[in-house]
Amino acid sequence: MRRETNLYTSIDWITVALYAVLVLMGLVNIYAAVYNEDHKSLFDFTQRYGKQFIWILASVFIIIMLLLFDSRVYSVFAWLIYGTMIFILAAVLVAGTEINASRAWFQIGTFRIQPTEFAKFATCLALAKYMSSYNFRIYRFRNLFIIAVIILAPVGLIFLQNDTGSALVFFALVLMLYREGLSGTFLIYGVVIIVLFILSMILNPVTVAIVLASLTVLFYWSVEQNLKESLFMILVYLLTFSSYFTAVRYGHFKLSQQFSVILIMGSTSVILLVWAMIKRLKTVYVIVFYLAVSVTFTSSIDYIFNNILEKHQQDRINELLGLKFDPLGTGYNVNQSKIAIGSGGFFGKGFLQGTQTKYDFVPEQSTDFIYCTVGEEWGFAGSAVVILLFLALLLRLVFLAERQRSAFNRIYGYGVISILFFHVAINVGMTIGILPVIGIPLPFFSYGGSSLWGFTILLFIFLRLDASRREVL
Amino acid sequence: MQHQYSERKYIISGIAVLVSILYLSRLFYLQIIDDSYKLSSENNSQRQVTQYPARGVLTDRRGKILVYNEAAYDLMVIPRQLKLFDTLDMCRVLEITPEFVRKTLKDARAYSRYKPSLFLKQLSPETYAVLQEKLYKFPGFFVQTRTLRKYPRKIAAHVLGYIGEVDEAKTMDDAYYKSGDYIGISGIEKSYEENLRGTKGVSIFLVDVHNRIKGSYKNGKYDTLPIPGLNIETSIDARIQELGEKLMQNKTGSIVAIEPATGEILALVSSPAYDPNLLVGRVRASNYQRLSEDSLKPLFNRALMAKYPPGSTFKLINGMIGLQEGIITPQTKFSCNMGYHSGGITVACHKHPSPLDYLGSIQNSCNAYYCNVFRDILDDRSFGSVSNSFSNWRRHVASFGFGSKLGSDLLNELPGFIPDVPYYDKYFGKNRWKSLTVISLAIGQGELGITPIQLANMTATIANRGFYYIPHIIRKIENRDSIDHKYRIKHYTTIDKQYFDLVVEGMEMVVKAGTARVAYMDSIKICGKTGTAENPHGEAHSIFVAFAPKDNPKIALAVFVENAGFGATWAAPIARLMIEKYLRDTITNPELEQRILDGDLNSRVNKVVAKKRK
Numbered sequence A: 001m002r003r004e005t006n007l008y009t010s011i012d013w014i015t016v017a018l019y020a021v022l023v024l025m026g027l028v029n030i031y032a033a034v035y036n037e038d039h040k041s042l043f044d045f046t047q048r049y050g051k052q053f054i055w056i057l058a059s060v061f062i063i064i065m066l067l068l069f070d071s072r073v074y075s076v077f078a079w080l081i082y083g084t085m086i087f088i089l090a091a092v093l094v095a096g097t098e099i100n101a102s103r104a105w106f107q108i109g110t111f112r113i114q115p116t117e118f119a120k121f122a123t124c125l126a127l128a129k130y131m132s133s134y135n136f137r138i139y140r141f142r143n144l145f146i147i148a149v150i151i152l153a154p155v156g157l158i159f160l161q162n163d164t165g166s167a168l169v170f171f172a173l174v175l176m177l178y179r180e181g182l183s184g185t186f187l188i189y190g191v192v193i194i195v196l197f198i199l200s201m202i203l204n205p206v207t208v209a210i211v212l213a214s215l216t217v218l219f220y221w222s223v224e225q226n227l228k229e230s231l232f233m234i235l236v237y238l239l240t241f242s243s244y245f246t247a248v249r250y251g252h253f254k255l256s257q258q259f260s261v262i263l264i265m266g267s268t269s270v271i272l273l274v275w276a277m278i279k280r281l282k283t284v285y286v287i288v289f290y291l292a293v294s295v296t297f298t299s300s301i302d303y304i305f306n307n308i309l310e311k312h313q314q315d316r317i318n319e320l321l322g323l324k325f326d327p328l329g330t331g332y333n334v335n336q337s338k339i340a341i342g343s344g345g346f347f348g349k350g351f352l353q354g355t356q357t358k359y360d361f362v363p364e365q366s367t368d369f370i371y372c373t374v375g376e377e378w379g380f381a382g383s384a385v386v387i388l389l390f391l392a393l394l395l396r397l398v399f400l401a402e403r404q405r406s407a408f409n410r411i412y413g414y415g416v417i418s419i420l421f422f423h424v425a426i427n428v429g430m431t432i433g434i435l436p437v438i439g440i441p442l443p444f445f446s447y448g449g450s451s452l453w454g455f456t457i458l459l460f461i462f463l464r465l466d467a468s469r470r471e472v473l
Numbered sequence B: 001m002q003h004q005y006s007e008r009k010y011i012i013s014g015i016a017v018l019v020s021i022l023y024l025s026r027l028f029y030l031q032i033i034d035d036s037y038k039l040s041s042e043n044n045s046q047r048q049v050t051q052y053p054a055r056g057v058l059t060d061r062r063g064k065i066l067v068y069n070e071a072a073y074d075l076m077v078i079p080r081q082l083k084l085f086d087t088l089d090m091c092r093v094l095e096i097t098p099e100f101v102r103k104t105l106k107d108a109r110a111y112s113r114y115k116p117s118l119f120l121k122q123l124s125p126e127t128y129a130v131l132q133e134k135l136y137k138f139p140g141f142f143v144q145t146r147t148l149r150k151y152p153r154k155i156a157a158h159v160l161g162y163i164g165e166v167d168e169a170k171t172m173d174d175a176y177y178k179s180g181d182y183i184g185i186s187g188i189e190k191s192y193e194e195n196l197r198g199t200k201g202v203s204i205f206l207v208d209v210h211n212r213i214k215g216s217y218k219n220g221k222y223d224t225l226p227i228p229g230l231n232i233e234t235s236i237d238a239r240i241q242e243l244g245e246k247l248m249q250n251k252t253g254s255i256v257a258i259e260p261a262t263g264e265i266l267a268l269v270s271s272p273a274y275d276p277n278l279l280v281g282r283v284r285a286s287n288y289q290r291l292s293e294d295s296l297k298p299l300f301n302r303a304l305m306a307k308y309p310p311g312s313t314f315k316l317i318n319g320m321i322g323l324q325e326g327i328i329t330p331q332t333k334f335s336c337n338m339g340y341h342s343g344g345i346t347v348a349c350h351k352h353p354s355p356l357d358y359l360g361s362i363q364n365s366c367n368a369y370y371c372n373v374f375r376d377i378l379d380d381r382s383f384g385s386v387s388n389s390f391s392n393w394r395r396h397v398a399s400f401g402f403g404s405k406l407g408s409d410l411l412n413e414l415p416g417f418i419p420d421v422p423y424y425d426k427y428f429g430k431n432r433w434k435s436l437t438v439i440s441l442a443i444g445q446g447e448l449g450i451t452p453i454q455l456a457n458m459t460a461t462i463a464n465r466g467f468y469y470i471p472h473i474i475r476k477i478e479n480r481d482s483i484d485h486k487y488r489i490k491h492y493t494t495i496d497k498q499y500f501d502l503v504v505e506g507m508e509m510v511v512k513a514g515t516a517r518v519a520y521m522d523s524i525k526i527c528g529k530t531g532t533a534e535n536p537h538g539e540a541h542s543i544f545v546a547f548a549p550k551d552n553p554k555i556a557l558a559v560f561v562e563n564a565g566f567g568a569t570w571a572a573p574i575a576r577l578m579i580e581k582y583l584r585d586t587i588t589n590p591e592l593e594q595r596i597l598d599g600d601l602n603s604r605v606n607k608v609v610a611k612k613r614k
């Protein structure tokens, strides 16, 4: 049974209005960020605001196109769209143009397009299609595996483009998976992984090992509530650690930190496993497994950090963790960004009155650091409005997603929510100095045709799906 | 079914709300509570001024200053802060045209309206003093101080090198350098850049609408002080460096003098030289252009890079190899009939008593003697083949540092060339060459290519009776205990000390009663050897190597004068004057000095250059 719907009455105008306000605020701030007295006209197309204005007009056209399609198109062609995007992502590696050390762009004349921005909605469509299929069960290993493949294929290709920030965005989809029934522990593991990552950057490996060991005991005690067995575990740890320290102190030999950790954790695990076999304690197996995974993880971080991450990424992480203080080096942008935002006060300096934002990071001022201009010229009032608008958009999207009858629509909706949330949180967090500098744009705000169109498509496919939600039973 | 998870929407919404609250509180703190980010009035703005450290000063070995710094003032402009000003007044003060002002301001605007651009480079202190009074009339302009290199003695341009603006590529791969910074481009300025440059600092000021500095930003919390560069004491002796450059005026060539006991370079002259002040400041680009177009190539550092055949000075090496290999003894005699004649080949010689023993052969520089020695070395049956004995010969030669870079701290050193077996095999064919084919090596001609510093190093090696230290140009870096360890290692040759003692006797005879009597002095025992490098393009190059005094030598040097004929005519007297100046701080034979100073050999060099061009 299908009921025809009137597009005009069934589209969610609240979301459309939020979108329009954000896009126009973005344009105003781009104008302020690159303001040039010699080119005052907003329609001067040699300037970024003139160009952004064209991108916005084009977006309106894209929106109309998206809404005119039958809503079933997105479900029917989901795989085709996804496959095409993967192909384009691979093609850009071969035939793309390299800009700022990222081979992520296609250039046609003076016009550049970044396929990464369009891979986001394509991946959401593919996931929605796959996860809404009849036999899908999220806790089945096979199904989880395919989800991982769908997500990791674009991630891998974008990573190869040297665009780490955009690659990270896809991991935000864990939030959508959580909504669809993925165990909450995955979400917690995500947080734990980040904490471990930071710990292993700051502390030396043996100290991290001690922290990990204490965590396993706590975990065991909280699950099993067995004091005797927990004490036994502590005893095992104390024995191995103290014999290690004694050996190093009096043995006149030196072990590498990594090797020490493997030695300690290896011998501890063997003792615990033997004990678990004798006593038939299932939880211990699990704990030893997690311990092994954590140790591998933390010790591989050092390797990844020193061998895989680029110099500027290392610097940014170091800066964030306070390992290096360098106001004119890596931390310089963040420091300037904080000064710009901080100098805004409550009501800001006023439109075009900002001085800090125009100083020193001109290339990113209208893109990744656009939020600084908001902070400086519109003050706390303006910055808070932007955050609240984004929050309103996200909450509205949650509401819309929950009212869908089809799993496809809902899953896609949560995909949109995850990606928008990640972008906003990371971008704003970076400019106010509580997250590392990861170069991803602020949705709808940042200068750039590809990102504006990418987010527009992402959002309006969902609005189109929502408009027809009553057509499916 | 999956609706069972619908309560999770609260958790997801909750996360979004929590993050928003966290960010809003952070913003509240940054923008409202923390005053440190506020500026005192809305028109105030920050200005970052790079504080350039003073670059290290270079002195000679006796503490005489070779390079120091002089303050220079760059006029900067921030287009956004410009207000109407009296252009003509500014043009009067700065001696510039209104067109220049217009064009420069246009370029500055094109670059950035908010960042400072260079308006006018290097104002003189006088201009700066006048401008300082009037600067308040020119909002948007400010003066940035930096220092310029100044060379009080106008000597040693090739050694000291020069500094210039860093290139784009360097700013990309070394974060320390920003566009517009200065960096050592050649000589000591380049090789000791990291010691000399110091560390830049930065001051952040608040300025008001009238472009007046209101104070430092956040009490200098983000300021860093510049750390001055380290001073370096070079091994140059300014007295003989200056004398050498003077003696070489109107001549082309090179002088390298080394202290044998340390390997320190006492003088390094490449002629024609130029005044190092030419490559400083606003005039650098035009002067550089002019110097690089000069047909005599003044920018080319002949001391390190020019390859010459060593001529008869190389007989010292061949003789010692003969002794070391047991081919000859000091008593071995060869006769000379105005040259060496064999297999249709003649190597001519001049008139002298015959036959000669080893010492006599050095004293008279007999070509026939060394042709015999060299052929006997290569035809030595115990090596099985000419190729093998040639390789052995080359091994001895290389142990003096020939044929490869010595590894001094002067960059741009070239290796020179000593032919090897594959070279001749390729040239003549395998086993198609024999000792007679390469006979010109016997008297230091043929394919041999030796740089002046290598020949000076050989002389120092003989002065030391068998070893050398890698020649180097610095003695001490401020606050450092010692210079690079590699300059403290003795490099021994493959020749035994006893043969060095013999060759030294021969070299003493050369100056006392041989080919270089012109260099003789009663008061200093000089040991030397003349050389004449044949030059297919024109007159031969005059070469002389010498060290003094004979016992416990203090100076060893090599002198090359291009197209000057016999070694004794020009190179030997120059060496004698250098030695006397260094050891006695005086010149007892002013007529000789005058003759050298008056000598203009560049007309001959120019003829050669012109001929080569055709």
Ligand SMILES: [Zn+2]
Pocket (backbone or CB within 6 Å): B336, B337, B338, B339, B349, B350, B352, B365, B366, B367, B368, B369
């Ligand atoms: Zn002779």
